[in-house]
Amino acid sequence: MKVSGSRRYGWLARQSMSLRVILAALVVTVLVMGTIAAVLARQSQVKGEQTVDREMRAALAAVDQSLQLVFSSASQRGRELMPAFLDILGGEPTADGSLYPTGEAGEVPGLLVNGFVVNGDTSPLARFQKYTGADPAIIVRGKDGWVRAATLLEDDKGNKRIGSKIPADDFLARTLDKGQDYTGLVQRRGKWYAMSVRVLYDANAKPIGGLTIRVDVDGDVQRLLNWVTMIKVGEYGSLAILQKAADGKGWAFVAGGGAMMGTPLAARYDAADSAKLATLFKDTTGFARADLKETGDTFVAWKQVENWDWLLVSTGPRDEFLAASRQDLKIQMLVMLVGVLLIAGLVGWLSSATLRPVRDMITAMVRVGQGDLSVDLPQVPARSRNEVHILFGSLRHMQESLSGTVTAVRRSVEEISVGSNEIAAGNTDLSSRTEEQAASLQETAASMEQLAATVKQNAESSALANQLVGSASEIAERGGAAVGHVVTAMDDISQSSHKIADIVSVIEGIAFQTNILALNAAVEAARAGEEGRGFAVVAGEVRSLALRSADAAKEIKHLIGDSVSKVTEGTQYVERAGATMRELLTSVNQVTNIMSEISAASTEQSTGIDQVNMAVIQMDQVTQQNAALVEEAAAAAGSLQDQVKHLSEAVAVFKLKATEIIDAPSEVLALT
Template identity: 55%
Template sequence: MKIGARLAIGFALTIVIMLIMSFSGLTSIYHTSSLTDRIVNDRYVKVTLTNDMRSYSNRGAQSLRNAMLAHDNGSSRSFLESMTEAERVGAEAANKLEKILVRPEAKKLFAEQRADYAVYAEKRDQATKLHLDGNRDGAIQYLFKEVIPAQTAYFQRLDAILKYQSQLMAEDGQAAAAAAHDATIMMISMLVLATLLSAVGGYLITRSVTVPINEAVDLAETVARGDLSTHISVNRKDETGRLLSALKEMVDALTRTVGAVRNSSDTITTASAEIAAGNLDLSSRTEQQASSLEETASSMEELTSTVKQNADNARQANQLVVSAAEFAQRGGQVVGEVVSTMGSIKESSSKIVDIIGVIDGIAFQTNILALNAAVEAARAGEQGRGFAVVASEVRNLAQRSASAAKEIKALIDDSVQKVDAGGRLVDDAGATMQQIVNSVQQVADIMNEITMASQEQSQGIEQVNVAITEMDTTTQQNAALVEQAAAAAGSMQEQAVRLSEAVAVFRLSESRTIVPVQRAMDRPLIRPAAKPVSLPGRSARPAAAAKPAPAREAAAQPARAANAAKPAKAPASTANDGWEEF
């Protein structure tokens, strides 16, 4: 039964008891009021009228006696008038009493009183007549012998009526008192009964409401303490049952939510730890990449200086070749001076051999530097692809320079042999000189090509240097961003741990307990990156290039500290495994 129906029944029962009590009280009040009204408006009036009849009759008798005993006629007539007035008032009271008499016994007594009064009135009138006739003694004698006995009999009838009416009034008074007493007893009994019924009904209704509400309160307090393992059984169909059912659904939903949040928080903790570890690993690798780029930039500076020197030497060789061509042309004109100048040509040829040796050495060093540049480009990966192309072009130019130097060396060797045989071939000097002029012209063309190639090589290396500088700047910015991402991941991990601790307050039932995911922070995830391979010829790079930028150095400190605390892992294979041979 619902609470509203129970309360309605309880209040309805209380109202019914109140109505019964009110009806009983009104009935008793009405009965008592009727008795009181009858006493006041009937019994008391009759007693009063009977007393008036007796009083005025007694006053009339006294006036008659006084009139007879009076010594003068005036006084006697005054007493007789008083008697007549008293008898008239007494007669009016008698008429009123006769009209309100209802009981037969009362009417019988009143009729007997009328008869006695008639005898008394006749004898009274006779005594009055005797007195008025002047027979005073006879009137007094008649008064005592006839009137007073008749008056006594009449008064006895009035006393009987008065006694009867007084008895009826007393009976009504007793009945009213009994009715009031009965009403009081009944009201007290009804009040006690109503109190007991109200108390029992109120206790039962209150208990039927408070017990399940207390259960709901206890359940809510248990849930507030974080215990979601309480089993809730709903066996009611009233409002409290609906409340318990709603609480059960709330606990079930809260259990599912807490379980999902706990699982998600553990997953977030694991993911954030892995992200933090990956960011720290990436930060370390980015820092190493920046260091490698700095070394590459230093090497490119050295290569740029070497290439510029090579270009200067090529320009000087070109000038020497031009001078040699002029000398060869002049030699054609002064063939006669060939023998005398043969020694000078031999010396010049020796110098050219030395210069060609220098050019050959430069080409060899350029080849070595191109090899190192290719290795660094391979190590840079996707970002060094363009640099690898430039290094390949530099290598080709170096090979071409070496080939040209070898050709020039062969020609110079041939010239030396011809100088040695110049004495024997003076006759053929003209033809040979023409060949020398042609050869020198070819040498001039080749040296011009070497000069142009050296200039192009210098420009390309400068472009590579600019690209490496930009890559270094970008790498430093990436390192700073990675450090920020690592800090954000660490903060997210702390928040996830706090969320897990907050959710751990709730205690679920055994069937709903969620196994927490192993935290990633308990497993080593970060592996140190492979150290960059040191390249030959970098020991002489500027000391300033070996220092990282202050911003990146400050941002890299947390990552280095974190990497220092993590176990090492086998170094990963580098990306230059396919560059074992140049």
């Protein structure tokens, strides 16, 4: 899909470089300043929150220190008064196991000091109160709990409350149940007292009673609570003191927080906010942000107070605490905005001054783009790092290169024109020669076809002769093999004749020995006389037989000798025939090899003639193609002349300096 120029290049890409530089600098400056502003805002916020945290914790620490001073002072006073109370009593009371009437409680275990029962005796208590201003009391364990054995407390009618029962959930009752002494602060009927409790034990170390002293410190505590109510934390925060509610669930106000003493936290805030605060107050100390319905985004700091079972709480609206830091941040933002505008103006002025030469260069580039290569470009300093100088130098180099190129093109047009004319004439001459060569190749191709047919026939005859010679060679080989067998048979006959001659020689020897034996037998028979006559006849016959055997053996030997000589002569003839057959076989093999070579050569010659014939045919085809190419080259030469004309017209657009103008060639003028 084709994209239009307006879509491919946006609005910014079509603006001037100075405007784009200004916009880029402005964007970068805004981004940098924005980042710095964000960092400053975050740092200002964190710093402000840290400052509020420190101020709130410092305020809580100051109040906690004051409370601890009050507690320490009251505790010290209570501890100092207990020995004086024991001196007035005359010692520490003990139980004797007896029951004594004791006011409202009736009979309860008695407590004695130096043998005197102190149950119901208020005189030592009154003396102690007179001297110290403190309220003492003596407590004893009754059958239903702890009762006041002696006290200066009065009812509405002014009667002493001797024998009055102490509620089991009262702080004093719980302390005595634990069996541990106590010195600290307690609240009675809305007033604060410093109380000291001394537990009394029986012989089994079981709590049986106690001595108590309480000192009125309500004035000191109330002044401290009023101060807590009035104090401001960091000009915007307030303080409050909380304690566990009477039911042990949740928190109740002691002072501050805009609530009356004893007001539950759940009554001061709605359920969701009180739940959030209660969750925070599970930790002994801390600082956090809480989104409260009444005050919105609120800073909350808290700290548990030792010895008081109180919780110090400081709260304040986050927006008011951070208002000063936000005002400082606004001033910083305003300063940065002014800086951005100043930077943008400075960048605009610098970019306009810096890019002014670029406009001159653009004007020169427009003229060069229109073909005017005669424009004068300024010289630039050598080895300059100024981008504008580099661009001017590059443009000047491009102008010189383009001028040289145009001059070279015009000269080349002349040469191309002359060359195209020569090519056209050469193509005409080449076309006629190519046609003559094509006719000669056709005649050569016809002669090669005849020669190929003759050579092919010779190759076939050579192949047939080669087959006949091969058959003769096989027959000669078989004849040679037969002669070899005959030679072998003659050798065997000669060997058998020699063996027969040997046997005849043995028979001849036996006949000779038999004759000797017959002679010996005849001699012995003659010696024997008449007794040996019969034996002599036999010996004569044997001798006659031996002579005939010897004669027969001689004849056989003579015949065998003739046979052996003839067999030997026949063997020699057969060997000569075998040698002749071998010579014949060798000659036949040589003829076979020669015929094979002749046949192979004829085949190769036929193949070569075929290849030559194919080459001639291909040459004829190439010649025909060359003729077509010559025609195409002629057409191309004509087209080249047309292109030379167009090129000359295109180059004529460029305007060169006077020193670079060359005369157009006559051929080009003729084309135009």
